[in-house]
Amino acid sequence: MRRIQLEKESKHWVHDGIITEHQRDQILNRHASPKHPLLFTFAAIFIGLGFLTFIASNWSGIPDMGKLSIIIGFLLLFSIGGEVIYRTYSKPMGRSLLLLGILVFGAGQFLIGQMYHYHSFSALPFFIWSAAAFLVFLLFSEQSFFIAVLVILTVGQVYSGFVYQDYHIGMGCLFLIGLGWFVYKRQDPTSSLLFAASYLIQSLILVFSLQFSYYWLILLFFALYIVSHLVRGQSHLKSFGGLAVCSIFILNVFQVFLLGQESEQVEYSEVFFLIWTVFFVYAVLQSALESTKFYWIDLVLFIPVFRIGAGDFLSLFILFIYSLGWLLAGYKRERSGWVNKGTFAFLFTTFVAYFQLAWDFMDRSLFFFIGGVLLFLLSYFLERKRRAIGKERIAS
């Protein structure tokens, strides 16, 4: 019942002697007009936006000291306000304000840098920004702050790669040690997945900005794969393995197109093969000892074929072994997930092989036509087989 309605009604109740005036007050107090947190939030956002657009449109006219005061004022307002609201009133609202505080600090750095004509020789501003965000994350240990730090670090590293052709060591350490520690501790699948994705992006930046040969990526992806199973009982790290396998699969596809028939005349680093051997022997031993840890089928993808010669053909061969491996293992153990994975990999590899072999000498329309028919037939047989397994399973 609404309060206004109740006020009217209860007057009659007192008049009729059903309740006393005191009791009526007590009842009415129970129906105190509700707060509207959503409305308050919107009101705050609108006032904030109005203020921001006002500042933005007059920004160039404001003297430097005024700009500085505005930036610091907003930083204090969002940070302190956020902390107080987080502690006393509403966690989500406090969190949003604290996030805005982190944002203002980063933006403030760039605005002040622009105002006073700072010239940066590295991605240092991003490092300082991410370090500040990391400290806030340490104090509140909220996932949204974790994501904020991760995004700042990843964007900063991409910026460093593109603008300065450099991988920022400080940000790399903060990422691996700082965020890595929390991924290990918190055991949260989402955080682990995002961490792995950022790791892959940063691997690309590291290898290409420092002009290493692409094959170092194999080692970086392999490291991610090993870590996914290294620690006992850390099932949240599964996404590491999944992403590592996806990446190395794509790398092999690139090798099919980019590696030539002959071994390339490049000096290959001994260190690469040394580390690779350690990783590979470790993984093979683990997969032999414990079948649930590593799957030898995945390990095939990490073989560095670029050294041997006919790298394009061997990469293709590896991709087929991987696909057929999962298909056969799936049929044998009646695991539909494995069959699906194998099917997709097999169809994709067939397409790659077909593209590689037939593109150069076949008529284009014939190429696509035959390719389509080939894929159609393949998917038909694979699907039939997959369904047969499903039926057998139900029957058994």
Next chain:
Amino acid sequence: MKRVYFYIVVGLQVLFLAGMAYSYYAMDVYGETIRLKTAPVDPRDPFYGDYVTLNYEVEQIPEEKWVGESPERDEVVHLLLSPNKSGIYELTKASSHSLAASDDQVVIKAQLERHNEQLNFYNVSIGLNRYYVDEKTGRQIEQAGGNQEVEIVVAPWGQKKITGIESIDR
């Protein structure tokens, strides 16, 4: 206790931002003023509305003035500058490693842009290639056609800024 740490973190952020502004003004007090001669600018029209593009003679380093191994692109390099008779600073030597300066010399940092192997010199940027001006003065600077003296303040902590610009009729 957590609150105290949080306020320390926020305090550090504010200090950092304020420090960025402070160091800019502190250059006037602690910095050393030097004068550099500009070099012609490509493109022809260096005036972009609110700033003028400037190049400096010291940004072109002949290979014989280079000390140590050849730098890579985007690497930070150090320039040792000494004043000539008319008080304008000129390049003495350059290197990827830090250089020692005597009393009248200064060392400034720059970034390698490219190595011109045909003409045997390195192109670097000292990071002061934009001078923010009013619309009217911008045109005057542009008409001087790259023949100017620029007054620069170099702080002991490496920061630098342009404090003045004038055309030379010499």
